[in-house]
Amino acid sequence: MPDKSEIERLRATQERRARHEREQAERADEAEERQAHERRAEKAAYLRDKLAEQAKAPDE
DSSP states (O other): OOOHHHHHHHHHHHHHHHHHHHHHHHHOSSHHHHHHHHHHHHHHHHHHHHHHHHHHSOOO
8 A cells, every 4th residue: 555645646646637637628629629628527527536445445
């Protein structure tokens, strides 16, 4: 299991990815492209949230 600093680094990466994909979705011209970016943003946000949960969990 990664240590807390590694989890935080991964969480920050997913936060940046989610933000970037949301921005790309807003700029997309075609509906399919917009949906692809939205799905990627949702996935990154999900991973970010799971990493945040893992960071809060007590060490085992």
